[in-house]
Amino acid sequence: MPRPRSLSADQLVGAALAVVDRDGLSALTMRAVARELGVATMGLYRYVADRQALEVLVVDHVFRSVDLDLPDGPWQDKIRVLLDRVRVAVARHPGLVPLVLRHRQAAPSSLRLIETMLAVLTDAGLSGTDRVVAQRTLVGYLLGFLQNEHFAALSGPGTIVLSELPADEYPLLARTATDARAVPPDEEFRRGLGIVLRGLTAT
Incomplete structure (x- = not known):
């Protein structure tokens, strides 16, 4: 019997992204990814322990695509650039938003991104609990915006329905x-984000 062909992490991620982009997050299963790769389902377990491990691999790929080399300038501009790069990276695969929220602390590349953000906040003079709150506030804004943009966009049907409510x-x-x-x-x-940054500057 021929030995199963070796798969790279990039191949696994590519297959998982193809499934999610085409069929939605609910379709992401080990069987679906194996089918995408043309291998037996059990063969995937040589590379990832389970679906959760596969999800973390995919989320890590998204964060790894974010350029952490920030331009010179005020710290607020660096934060704007960094968060917008994350937003753009996630927007390439909007179906992954729930996974980004779920696994952001498990993905190694996410940790490097947070370290970069903390370095910017430290250079801005923040430390201790002030830095904790600032970092958590920025991450909360980003994650909330991603959910709004991809699941409750202002251009979406929900806004239309609300705009047609009886004005009286x-x-x-x-x-x-x-x-x-x-x-x-x-x-x-x-x-x-400008509102958030002005608030952080004021504190």
Whole structure:
């Protein structure tokens, strides 16, 4: 019997991404990835222990694609560049957003990204609990935005429904939803992050 062909981590990730991009996150199974690669399902267990390990491998790939070499300039600009690069990396495979939230602390490349962010905050003069809160606030904004952008976009049907609510009963909600439909994702991200950074600067 011929020996099963060797697979690289990049091949495993590529197959998993192909499944998610085509069929959605719910379709990501060991069997589906094996089928994508043209190998027996049990053969995958030579490379990853289970689906969770495969998910971590995929999330690590996403974070590894983020360029951590930041330009010179004010610390706020460095944070803007870094978080926007993460946003762009995730947007290439939006179906992975739940996995990014679930495994961000298990992926080695995510840890390097956080270390880079902490270095920027340290250079800005933050330390101790101030640095803890600043880092957690920035990550919270980023993760919340990713969920909004890909599962509750301002251009999506939810905003349309809200904008059509009866104005006599929900005047502010209906008006705000109508205004929201004119805000593109890039502007929403930039302006929201600006609010967060101004708050961090003030503290």
